[in-house]
Amino acid sequence: MLPIWKRIWATACLIITPFAMTGCYDRQELEQQAFVTVLGVDQAPNGLIDCTFRIALPVNPASGGGGGGQEPLAAKEPITIRAHSINEAMVLASGSIERNVTFSHLSLILFGDSLAKQGILKYVQPLIRYREFRRTVPLAVAKSSAKDCISQFSPMLDTSSARVNDNISILANRAGTIPVCRLHEFATAMENPHQDVVAPLYDINKYVTKEAELSDQSKVSYEAGEVERTGGNPVDWMGGAVFRGDKVVDYLNGEDMILLRLLEGGMNNGKIDFTDGGESDDIGLTLHKEHAPRFKVDLSNPVTISVAVPIDADVINIASGKDYSSDQGRQQLEATLDSKFNARLTALLHRLLVDDEADVIPVSRYIRGQFSTYQQFDAYPWAKKVQDAKIVVRTNLHIRRFGVQTEPLRSNNA
Incomplete structure (x- = not known):
């Protein structure tokens, strides 16, 4: 038989413990999230920016997802919002997207050409501070505009917009025609003296989108958007954008990148x-x-x-x-x-x-x-x-x- 004071203590613990346990008032259900897998940032008039979000729709493979063979994060059509900053674009997005916008599954940040040439530091600063932006997220430059590249991007094999960018990063280490530049590498280069980065380069292929005839020139192009081909993804990833500080100052083609990778080791x-x-x-x-x-x-x-x-x-x-x-x-x-x-x-x-x-x-x-x-x-x-x-x-x-x-x-x- 337990002493009376021990029985009182045990009873008090049983009564108080449920109230002390963490509640679920701040839970974030999967069905309540809008996962942004690709973020595009372009220059807009009057000091504004256009933020393009490609949002993935979670699909339950067990239920068939309506299509039977869809990926867990099947891509949806992109949405573009004009704002002062990326954070403001997220706020405005809540007025037309019925779920909470989250960047926890972001697989690529794409900056448009005109914005990249003016400098992207003011737009990268919030990404470094905001904990949803992982520092391992790849950073790239669109030779035209990020909005157009994201809109016309149509992968041949992957239906998951998150997986395709991971595969491109893996391909970069194997083929060497594009670099890999992650957010933390850009931040490190900004903080260290005498150090710069080169980021992957994307562009819309003019032969695929305009159905132009292939030229009869003997020279083969390794330029993004200029690779002579028919069919396939309308977007090329080839070569790199050279940054001096936070500004793009030059473009390298695919052959240049192979040589640069040799110099880098x-x-x-x-x-x-x-x-x-x-x-x-x-x-x-x-x-x-x-x-x-x-x-x-x-x-x-x-x-x-x-x-x-x-x-x-x-x-x-x-x-x-x-x-x-x-x-x-x-x-x-x-x-x-x-x-x-x-x-x-x-x-x-x-x-x-x-x-x-x-x-x-x-x-x-x-x-x-x-x-x-x-x-x-x-x-x-x-x-x-x-x-x-x-x-x-x-x-x-x-x-x-x-x-x-x-x-x-x-x-x-x-």
Whole structure:
């Protein structure tokens, strides 16, 4: 038999405990949320912005969702709201969207060209503060307008608007034709001295949307919106937008991005074609991740930047039919390709550092050890000093194999 005071204490606990437990007054049911998966921000007249929301409709796979094969977040038509800020657009959205707008499933932030060239810092600041915006959300630039790109975006395979942007980010690390720039990387570059970023570039393909005939030019375009093709998604993602600070100052095409990934040391896999001397003779290469590039920066007058880039490659195409499989042929091919890589990598690095005054690699991290304090490094006029810099890039290309067939095909019908 328990003492009387213990029985009183137990009874009191049973009575008080239900009142002390957390209630569900602030619950957020799935059926009450409007999940924004893509956010577009464009410049509008009189200092306003157009915010485009692509909203996903949650579908219960068990119930069939009305279509049987829909994704858990099937895309809905986008809505565009004009406001002073993204936060105000969210407030105004509550007047026409019957659910609470949330960014917890946001998979892409897309800035329009005109706004990106003027500066996006004032629009990124609230995203950093607002906890619904995860810092891992990718950031990109639309060469035309974010509204048009979002409206015409029609993926070929994925019906989930959230999943398709995740797949594009994965593809960026494999193909190398576009970069990956997340919100926290942009914020880090803004806070660190002498550091910039390059963001993915989107544009509407003129051949698909206007059904224009493909040109008869021999040059192939790697520009977003200019890739000659028919059918498929009306929107291209190809190349990158170069930021100096919070402003876009240049655009790189898909080939430039592959070369930039080599300089960054972030190339896991990629393919590139080079001409081996003839007008129609192409060498196709598959690039593999090797050791990181080695930068040596001498803060002399002028500044000297030397870069050693190891490249590991497989030959997947020799249009000329030449046989490079011998030791002498392999060395000749490696020397030819090294020369081409050196010229193009040097030109690209000069374009970024000198012409654009943007350090997106960044090369400046290799000079930190030459300063006694962070304040000295911060005060060093890096952008001004590299204007007269001597830039030399040397690649060391190693051909691992020539595919499953070493020697080229020989015709017996000639």
